[in-house]
Amino acid sequence: MNYEISYGKEEVTVYRTYGKPMLGLTKIPESAFAGKENILFAVDVGVEVFGNNFLLAYTEGDNRNVVATDTMKNFVLQNAIAYNDSTLEGFLYFLGQQFLATYPQMSSLRITGKEQPFIAASVPQDGSFVDSNVLFSRLHDDSAIATLYIDRDDDNIKIVSHECGRVGLQLIKITGSSFASFDRDNYTTLPERIDRPLFIYLDVFWKYTDAGNAINPDLSQYIAPEQVRDLVQVVFHEFVSKSIQHLIHEMGTRLLNRFPQMTEVSFTAQNRLWDSAFVSEDNEKIKSYCDPRPPYGMIKLKLTRD
Numbered sequence: 001m002n003y004e005i006s007y008g009k010e011e012v013t014v015y016r017t018y019g020k021p022m023l024g025l026t027k028i029p030e031s032a033f034a035g036k037e038n039i040l041f042a043v044d045v046g047v048e049v050f051g052n053n054f055l056l057a058y059t060e061g062d063n064r065n066v067v068a069t070d071t072m073k074n075f076v077l078q079n080a081i082a083y084n085d086s087t088l089e090g091f092l093y094f095l096g097q098q099f100l101a102t103y104p105q106m107s108s109l110r111i112t113g114k115e116q117p118f119i120a121a122s123v124p125q126d127g128s129f130v131d132s133n134v135l136f137s138r139l140h141d142d143s144a145i146a147t148l149y150i151d152r153d154d155d156n157i158k159i160v161s162h163e164c165g166r167v168g169l170q171l172i173k174i175t176g177s178s179f180a181s182f183d184r185d186n187y188t189t190l191p192e193r194i195d196r197p198l199f200i201y202l203d204v205f206w207k208y209t210d211a212g213n214a215i216n217p218d219l220s221q222y223i224a225p226e227q228v229r230d231l232v233q234v235v236f237h238e239f240v241s242k243s244i245q246h247l248i249h250e251m252g253t254r255l256l257n258r259f260p261q262m263t264e265v266s267f268t269a270q271n272r273l274w275d276s277a278f279v280s281e282d283n284e285k286i287k288s289y290c291d292p293r294p295p296y297g298m299i300k301l302k303l304t305r306d
């Protein structure tokens with residue numbers, strides 16, 4: 001018999017206070033993002049453990065090697081205290097290193113983290129407004145995500161594969177998008193649109209040529225997910241697209257040109273185009289729209305550097 005086994009814990013939400021501030025990024029022209037204070041560093045962590053050392057638990061009910069998933073949750077929460085750097089990817093790598101160093105029965109791991117975004121409240125101080133350093137508001141907004149696969153390499157550990165991302169963007173461009181001259185047949189009812197209010201949901205994922213740059217405490221080669229979000233927004237703002245396909249291709253080529261350390265970028269986009277309802281009789285720019293009916297278009301693209 002062949003066995004493939006894994007187990008772990010998902011949705012371990014960690015709220016870590018007074019993390020290390022994120023400093024030393026290389027700035028890009030499309031983004032004002034230059035770092036963050038990390039007074040609150042909040043991440044949903046998922047851990048999946050691989051290894052045939054756990055086989056007896058399945059075949060015999062022998063749990064002697066089993067690290068309880070409840071223990072894994074405690075391990076993540078306690079090791080969050082010891083994490084001394086500033087990025088999501090660095091945190092996941094640190095956890096992976098600690099797991100493999102502590103539990104020899106674990107062969108390899110998948111560790112995923114999803115940032116839980118909070119924003120500092122704006123409070124008055126000396127006649128203007130500043131970011132509170134104690135009060136934060138939860139955002140239901142796009143956020144960073146990362147997955148690392150970590151394996152043993154003799155006495156060391158290595159990243160076998162990785163994927164970073166920014167997920168949950170919801171962007172509406174009021175004017176400056178078209179979709180026309182597409183294939184028409186007896187099934188086609190969609191009218192040609194030389195200008196449409198393009199509303200998309202968007203997830204962006206990328207990989208580094210050298211995974212070491214994702215976890216290096218020196219952030220000069222780090223790709224901040226906030227920078228990726230800002231670049232993608234700038235492209236959407238500037239580019240008059242002929243379709244979502246056209247738009248995400250432009251975003252992908254701009255990202256690969258901007259970040260030489262990025263080897264692959266991929267997109268999952270949803271077409272959430274609003275339906276037109278009414279147009280003002282006085283000013284044709286003034287319109288009202290409603291949400292579309294549920295079926296939505298999905299458009300994907302993966303670009304890999306030659």
Ligand SMILES: O=c1[nH]c(=O)c2[nH]c(=O)[nH]c2[nH]1
Pocket residue numbers: 179190242243244245271297
């Ligand atoms: O940007 C678009 N791409 C499509 O493939 C498509 N199909 C569709 O009905 N609307 C759109 N919009």
